[in-house]
Amino acid sequence: MLYDALIGPFTEFEFMRRALAAVIALSLAGAPIGVFLMLRRMSLVGDAMAHAILPGAAVGFLLSGLNLFAMTAGGLIAGFAVAILAGLVARSTGLKEDASLATFYLASLALGVTIVSIKGTNIDLLHVLFGNILAMDDQTLLVVAFNATVTLLVLAVIYRPLVIESVDPLFLRTVSRAGGPAHLAFLALVVINLVNGFQALGTLLAVGLMILPAGIARFWSRDLTVMICIAVVAAAVSGYAGLVLSFQTRVPSGPAIILVASALYTVSVLFGTVGGVVRQLFPGRHLEA
Amino acid sequence: MAALHFHNVTLGYDRHPAVHHLNGEVAPGALLAVIGPNGAGKSTLLRGIVGILKPLDGSIHLGGLDSRDIAYLPQSAEIDRSFPISVLDFVATGLWRGTGLFGGIGKAAREKILRAIASVGLNGFENRPIGTLSGGQMQRVLFARVLLQDARLIVLDEPFNAIDSKTTADLLALVKHWHGEGRTVLAALHDMEMVRTHFSETLVLARGPVAWGPTAEVLTPENLMVAMRMCEAFDDSAAACSADDARSRAA
Numbered sequence: 046m047l048y049d050a051l052i053g054p055f056t057e058f059e060f061m062r063r064a065l066a067a068v069i070a071l072s073l074a075g076a077p078i079g080v081f082l083m084l085r086r087m088s089l090v091g092d093a094m095a096h097a098i099l100p101g102a103a104v105g106f107l108l109s110g111l112n113l114f115a116m117t118a119g120g121l122i123a124g125f126a127v128a129i130l131a132g133l134v135a136r137s138t139g140l141k142e143d144a145s146l147a148t149f150y151l152a153s154l155a156l157g158v159t160i161v162s163i164k165g166t167n168i169d170l171l172h173v174l175f176g177n178i179l180a181m182d183d184q185t186l187l188v189v190a191f192n193a194t195v196t197l198l199v200l201a202v203i204y205r206p207l208v209i210e211s212v213d214p215l216f217l218r219t220v221s222r223a224g225g226p227a228h229l230a231f232l233a234l235v236v237i238n239l240v241n242g243f244q245a246l247g248t249l250l251a252v253g254l255m256i257l258p259a260g261i262a263r264f265w266s267r268d269l270t271v272m273i274c275i276a277v278v279a280a281a282v283s284g285y286a287g288l289v290l291s292f293q294t295r296v297p298s299g300p301a302i303i304l305v306a307s308a309l310y311t312v313s314v315l316f317g318t319v320g321g322v323v324r325q326l327f328p329g330r331h332l333e334a
Numbered sequence: 335m336a337a338l339h340f341h342n343v344t345l346g347y348d349r350h351p352a353v354h355h356l357n358g359e360v361a362p363g364a365l366l367a368v369i370g371p372n373g374a375g376k377s378t379l380l381r382g383i384v385g386i387l388k389p390l391d392g393s394i395h396l397g398g399l400d401s402r403d404i405a406y407l408p409q410s411a412e413i414d415r416s417f418p419i420s421v422l423d424f425v426a427t428g429l430w431r432g433t434g435l436f437g438g439i440g441k442a443a444r445e446k447i448l449r450a451i452a453s454v455g456l457n458g459f460e461n462r463p464i465g466t467l468s469g470g471q472m473q474r475v476l477f478a479r480v481l482l483q484d485a486r487l488i489v490l491d492e493p494f495n496a497i498d499s500k501t502t503a504d505l506l507a508l509v510k511h512w513h514g515e516g517r518t519v520l521a522a523l524h525d526m527e528m529v530r531t532h533f534s535e536t537l538v539l540a541r542g543p544v545a546w547g548p549t550a551e552v553l554t555p556e557n558l559m560v561a562m563r564m565c566e567a568f569d570d571s572a573a574a575c576s577a578d579d580a581r582s583r584a585a
Contacts (some may be wrong), residue, residue, distance in 0.1 A: 054543075056583055084414075084417055084418070134392045149549070202435070202436075204483075205435055205436070206435065208419065209427050209430075211414060211417055212413060212414055212419055212424065212464075213413045213414075213424075213427070214414050215406075215410065216385070216406075216427065216479075218386060219384050219385070219386065219401065219404065220401075220402060220430045221408045221429065221430060221434075224433060266418070267418050267463050267465075268418055269418045269419060271418075272418060276578055295533075
């Protein structure tokens with residue numbers, strides 16, 4: 046009975062196995078990126094970028110269908126174009142960077158939806174906006190895994206400057222020039238992982254599997270390494286539970302995954318050992334020292 | 335050979351000078367206090383020395399020092415204290431020159447880090463997140479990192495601001511220890527008593543140099559008055575400066 050509910054779908058159906066593999070790959074790469082986004086106070090930047098890359102991904106989608114490689118390339122170009130343009134406008138006009146980014150991502154989102162709906166069908170539009178992890182073919186799965194691998198490798202390379210730049214940017218500037226390149230590489234990783242999440246979760250929710258696990262981790266640890274591990278596990282568990290939920294109840298898979306992650310987040314906010322609500326309401330007697 | 339050579343240096347922001355036409359040399363191993371009223375350009379000068387700020391005019395020669403031979407302790411470090419990093423890891427970044435991007439931290443390096451933490455009086459704090467430290471403890475941590483940087487030129491911007499006398503005394507002892515090791519130390523300060531008793535050389539700065547030399551000769555009420563009077567005026571429509579080399583002197 047329990048076997049049928051929890052493991053059965055994956056032994057029985059290949060598309061469920063593929064979806065599970067994809068969601069684990071997404072968790073491994075996306076969750077650490079999410080942790081850094083959160084710690085660098087860029088959570089909403091991730092969200093904005095997710096919308097900003099839509100036109101590029103949409104063009105790739107129209108040119109070569111649901112080819113994740115084309116969509117990744119298009120998304121990267123659009124993402125960087127928006128990030129750089131927003132930065133330029135902010136720097137040359139005195140408009141704050143977040144306001145500038147907001148205008149650009151709204152324009153991008155509108156443009157992307159327009160492009161998809163001009164040439165594609167409503168199904169395509171739904172697909173781009175909300176994804177469909179159950180329709181993952183082998184080639185797409187390989188691209189997802191490839192992107193995840195690249196992400197982890199690059200993250201390993203830029204890890205140290207990225208951490209130091211997050212804590213003490215001025216110090217890094219005095220000892221090294223690695224700060225700027227590390228930041229750019231990190232932005233590229235954000236875009237890569239957003240595009241990677243496209244197929245599974247769509248533009249609107251892709252960032253969810255990055256930020257929610259990071260938010261969860263924040264409530265359980267004060268150590269960066271532990272935080273990253275918790276985030277990865279939380280993302281993978283959400284992915285798995287979301288797939289099971291979606292299989293059993295016919296809730297679409299993408300929203301199901303994000304809903305499970307949100308449920309875990311709620312539990313963490315309430316019962317987390319680091320700053321959780323319950324812990325703050327009932328802290329126990331104060332210590333001796 | 336001087337550790338530092340200022341050649342008609344003008345530093346500032348948006349073409350407005352904050353340090354105007356500074357000339358002079360700092361000898362290797364000097365213990366130099368930079369004093370002056372708020373807005374005199376002390377921090378700006380130090381930022382110029384460590385290379386964060388490019389001079390608007392003139393040049394600063396580091397006498398063969400690489401930027402990695404400089405340890406800089408900014409006034410209000412833009413440190414994100416909420417970032418989950420332990421005291422040990424944070425101090426360890428001081429070893430950057432040796433470890434760079436990928437170098438590991440072995441047993442010997444770990445010993446070194448622990449010794450640095452111990453020498454600023456923070457034994458037992460190794461695994462505490464930096465977010466849980468008090469202001470004075472954080473300043474001790476920053477000194478421990480400077481210690482590890484093992485730099486030949488140490489630049490401290492108001493290192494004893496808002497720090498109690500015990501911590502100040504401990505950290506001041508470190509500064510004198512660095513001086514004893516032959517390192518060049520520059521510190522922006524505003525505690526005249528401390529400058530008088532502990533620093534051999536002083537630069538009174540008020541945008542331009544007012545006086546520069548042995549502390550006892552330089553730290554006179556007259557010089558300080560002059561420095562105070564050099565207003566902080568910031569003229570939006572100031573004309574381009576043509577002064578060649580107005581006030582300056584070589585030390």
